Amino acid sequence: MRYMATYDMMETMRNTNEWLGASAKAVAAFPAMGLVPNPFLQWIGAWGDVTERSFARMAVKPDWGIHSIPAEDGCDHLVSVESVFSRPFGDLIKFNVQGRPEKARKILLVAPMSGHYATLLRSTVASLLPDAEIYITDWHNARDIPVSEGKFDIEDYTLYLVDFMREIGPEANVIAVCQPAPLALAATAYLAELDPSAQPRTLTLIGGPIDPDAAATDVTDFGRRVTMGQLEKTAIQRVGFKFKGVGRMVYPGLLQLASFVSMNSERHSEAFKNQITRVSKGEAGDHDAHNRFYDEYLAVMDMTAEFYLSTVERIFKDGEIAKNQFVVNGTPIDIGKITSVAVKTVEGANDDISAPGQCVAALDLLTGLPDSKKASHLEPGAGHFGIFAGKSWRNNIRPLVLDFIDANAKPETPKAAEKPVQKSATVTKLKA
Structure with missing residues (x-):
């Protein structure tokens, strides 16, 4: 596992899924698709919207988003x-x-x-x-x-x-x-x-x-089930050429995210299925509860x-x-x-x-x-x-x-x- 190719393969998979989501979203949004009023096309567009956002979040450091707070003087103060x-x-x-x-x-x-x-x-x-x-x-x-x-x-x-x-x-x-x-x-x-x-x-x-x-x-x-040798061979990878830390040995954030998701896979699957349905019905918002949580949860970093x-x-x-x-x-x-x-x-x-x-x-x-x-x-x-x-x-x-x-x-x-x-x-x- 300790090869640049392995690290780059994970990044390639992430990038590909982001592209597939963006493509599905774009295709479903073509005006010509209105000639075929099929609910399946709306679902495809919604799937693309949720998929693109989800995989794009994995490669972006979130902003703090704390712009102002109220103080004792009754005014909002910039932060x-x-x-x-x-x-x-x-x-x-x-x-x-x-x-x-x-x-x-x-x-x-x-x-x-x-x-x-x-x-x-x-x-x-x-x-x-x-x-x-x-x-x-x-x-x-x-x-x-x-x-x-x-x-x-x-x-x-x-x-x-x-x-x-x-x-x-x-x-x-x-x-x-x-x-x-x-x-x-x-x-x-x-x-x-x-x-x-x-x-x-x-x-x-x-x-x-x-x-x-x-x-x-x-x-x-x-930590008890695996030996340090097993952990080093299966979890550690070398950063690829795309990043400044090329060659550094890391535990990839994408691998850690896979572990996070697997602990509650059914719950996460249900959450994304419901979000796709809400997007297809026009009931989802850019900053709704799902996006607020997963924009942060999916943003991962390497150690x-x-x-x-x-x-x-x-x-x-x-x-x-x-x-x-x-x-x-x-x-x-x-x-x-x-x-x-x-x-x-x-x-x-x-x-x-x-x-x-x-x-x-x-x-x-x-x-x-x-x-x-x-x-x-x-x-x-x-x-x-x-x-x-x-x-x-x-x-x-x-x-x-x-x-x-x-x-x-x-x-x-x-x-x-x-x-x-x-x-x-x-x-x-x-x-x-």
Whole structure:
């Protein structure tokens, strides 16, 4: 599988399906087709419309689409996106709300690098932006990064987070969503030992695999079923000549997308069949629920081979974070060194990616952190997506996270001590 031809074949198949969809849509749209009022022609046109859009989305990085937000003054304020720290494999970007006084809360959202772009957290950003200064990690598509830039594995990822936290400063409140949760925890421990003044104020871990063995899912079982040799031979490909990263070994986004879709193939098939029917009847819209979801879901990016393989081997197979045996650039990471950063975990009761128990395991590793700075929340009825971008996030989890940040904004003051986090009705205090 590790050949340019294999990578180019996948891109050729994607491009061909996009072309077929565009052709069917164009043919059905010819005025002459009106002479043959056959519903089948309308269905062909609708199939082409949905197919072209779907396969075209796979090769495009989505736009953030956050143009303005309302503020306390009753006015809408324009939002601009600025890169404040640029690196070859990812940038730290900030959402600037023009004309609004700076907010006291500074939040760093650590987006997952698991096949989708950081825009997967668009709704998360939009929900937090009215109440905080928002920064987010914007990871780059590996196929667009020249081989000359070198490798990028989970140790490099962790060091990127360290640099991003230092850039924002000790007032940062870090929220890590899914895949980066264990590495955000490691980056915080790295700072706790080597640069305590740069530690974030709070760390919120949402649905992350701190201890994948705490509650098995199809994702963790997959890591157990295959050997690293099998994974390298079947999943890793070399970027073709079409892209700047020609020759780089990657785990292709298209291959990851196939895995995503296969997990709920019947549900996705039904969704596309229904969308084709709606388009043929003229009931679909450019920004309807189907397109809003799949424009983001289908937009995928490649990961470097070393990042993907080291994640599977060191996080899922060897459990280095769960065993507190993670090493970064030759430096052993001791999570017990975290003594002042308040840490909260959030899990969804129906999460089939990072099942309940995997994320909350972080609190047991924080042996140097007092119980008053530990908190957890289990959201009833919530799946994986819902705990950071769905209804559960909007209605329940977001307010809890903001309250947690505020409660630990100035831990040295009596005011913060009067409102201990563990007394909240929806937050459970855990013992280390």
